[in-house]
Amino acid sequence: MTESVVSLRNINFSYENKEVLKDINLDIPKGSFIGLVGPNGGGKTTLIKIMLGLLTPESGSVYLLNEKLSSFKRWNRIGYVSQKSNAFNKGFPATVFEVVAMGLTAKIGYLRFFRREHKEKVMHALSQVGMESYAKQNIGQLSGGQQQRVFIARALVGNPELLILDEPTVGIDYKNVEQFYSLLNKLNEEKNITLFLITHDTGAMTKHATDVVCLNKTLHFHGKTAEYTQLTDEDLSKIYGHPVNIVVHDH
Amino acid sequence: MIENFIQFDFLRHTFLTGLLIGVIAPLLGTFLVVRRLSLLADALSHVTLAGIAFGLFIEKAFVFPYLSPIYSGMAFSVIGSVFIERLRAIYTSYQELGIPIILSGGVGLSVIFIALAKGFNTDLFNYLFGSVSAVSRNDFLMILFMSIAIITIVFIFYKELVTLSFDEEYATVSGIHSKRIHFLFIILIALVIAASIRIVGILLVSALMTLPVAAAMRHAKSYKQLIFYSIVWGELSVILGIISGYYLSIPPGGTIVVISIIILLISIVWNKTKQPATV
Secondary structure, three states: OOOEEEEEEEEEEEEOOEEEEEEEEEEEEOOOEEEEEOOOOOOHHHHHHHHOOOOOOOEEEEEEOOEEHHHOOOHHHEEEEOHHHHHOOOOOOOEHHHHHHHHHHHHHOOOOOOOHHHHHHHHHHHHHOOOHHHOOOEHHHOOHHHHHHHHHHHHHOOOOOEEEEEOOOOOOOHHHHHHHHHHHHHHHHHOOOEEEEEOOOHHHHHOOOOEEEEEEOEEEEEEEHHHHHHOOHHHHHHHHOOOOOOOOOOO | OOHHHHHOHHHHHHHHHHHHHHHHHHHHHHHHHHOOOHHHHHHHHHHHHHHHHHHHHHHHHHOOOOOOHHHHHHHHHHHHHHHHHHHHHHOOOOHHHHHHHHHHHHHHHHHHHHHHOOOOOHHHHHHHHOOOOOOOHHHHHHHHHHHHHHHHHHHHOHHHHHHHHHOHHHHHHOOOOHHHHHHHHHHHHHHHHHHHHHHHOOOOHHHHHHHHHHHHHOOOOOHHHHHHHHHHHHHHHHHHHHHHHHHHOOOHHHHHHHHHHHHHHHHHHHHHHHOOOOO
16 A cells, blocks of 8 residues: 555544535655546645645644644644745745745754754755746746745655645646646655645646546546546536536647 | 934933934834735834823822833833734624724823823823933843843744744644744834834834835845845934934924935935836
């Protein structure tokens, strides 16, 4: 059996009286690249927030790197790029370097200072996303796609085992989306970083991810990408509650 | 022109205290401004006023002159900051609601203490608008000690404070104790306000925390630059403000703020001629 970086057991969650997640059991195997899809309001972001301890489930348990969430301390092993990353204060006076360095804050720890070795780590993370020449630029002045790369670098700088991304391609133009997924593939294959990614762009995702998880309050599908693309429109409309079709990009 | 400030003890203390608050107020102000919490300083300064009115009332009612009202001001300010945090936790969707509640509460209490003391003399006026002659040797030493403590704490927790200010959710997920760091930050703000009121006065203390930062925002590319320029503009405002206030017999709070605004306007115009504004 392969090792899981995240295990969810019987997770239930409601916002006030609205049931959002019901009886979720999910394992994310080490080294996998999973795309999480599902309709809006289907609980995708909620699920990620529960994984990260930002929301507490009504019942059920979360294990990160084989450790119960409540006692989990190795947060630097998990990188997170939120949906709101791109909605940061654009006037915030910070350089690209300073933003990526924030990814090391917790890892360095309290009462310790940023040293030269940390500087090298920041530059290395920036080179992984191809942004090292922008280190001294103001973050607010970059394009959406460049900013997203900087946030990936911030997540990578702590050398994570798992990278969780919530709709990372929103606001990035179509051409750069492909480039972005190639970067994810590279991280997954060369660095063996496990990737868990929420997306609406199922077409681009299915070309790159190894597995797909489909969520609409409960888990409707969890399997290999090839099986997911075989699903009929009828299967999908059951999941989404309305007719859908996957747009597969061929080029 | 500056010789009086070297010659007379009370002016020297004022001047040196001014140099200290010219560093600590803009330093903490950078975090306030980027987190869009500028008004927090206003709320806490009004609570500090209540604390000072309380101190003056105790002094007058019980003839107890050994404790400077600055201490009661500081105590009220810290308590007020705790209340604002509690209110923020209760009204999670209305984060700013705590500010008007604490602000009006501070003014309300001040009025009560002033009435109980049956009015004060010029002392209260000095606390409202600052004074060049109000800083005693003990006040100066206390503010010196506090400034060293504040600068040291900001230095030690610099990376946590910046990370938290940029993205609170990310800071939490990356394993930083966001709530504790934020609480530490609020306490520091309360202390800076209490330290600054002797010179700039309660009604204008928030200006010294925000105006130099607003000016520095116009040309800072990095956070370190923001801190550097904020302190430069803060110091310039305080030095020119104290000297001109003394020679023109105007409370320095007024002159410091007007000079800060002039610096702000110059930096806006200066930046416009150089490049399009992005802030």
